[in-house]
Ligand SMILES: [Fe+2]
């Protein structure tokens with residue numbers, strides 16, 4: 001009996017709050033905060049799309065052909081991540097922030113051009129490592145309270161780890177000293193040993 005009355009209540013609520021889309025009354029997180037966090041992740045992905053595409057067009061030198069195709073592939077995958085996140089923001093009743101003027105301030109990573117091929121790869125590796133750390137934290141925030149978003153972000157995180165691994169390998173191919181000394185300028189700025197794999 002009690003189960004049935006609960007079911008009726010759920011049906012009534014679903015009907016009343018039909019404009020809320022996928023968000024039901026039992027959504028366990030602060031929805032505005034969740035949307036805000038996802039908009040920061042979206043901005044980070046969009047900055048990554050632009051940075052990889054810029055690197056794709058600017059890459060020159062003896063190693064540039066293979067590196068260019070890697071930059072292009074990463075740009076496309078970052079765009080895919082941005083699309084998934086934007087879709088989820090919309091499902092949660094929010095508005096994906098795509099205003100270029102707002103994106104830089106929201107993004108976790110920066111748009112760094114890089115002056116040489118090795119520099120570009122290094123900047124991409126740094127950005128990937130920032131993304132990995134922030135995604136881990138965001139995944140903990142969503143946890144069991146919003147498993148749909150968490151699973152989506154876990155898939156993105158796995159791809160960012162692959163990206164970081166690709167960049168670490170390329171950096172070593174282009175600049176073998178980067179993997180040997182661990183003392184490049186960027187490494188000393190960012191802390192972790194250059195060329196090391198994300199844990
Ligand atoms: Fe991404």
Ligand SMILES: [Fe+2]
Pocket residue numbers: 048074078128131159160163
């Ligand atoms: Fe990435």
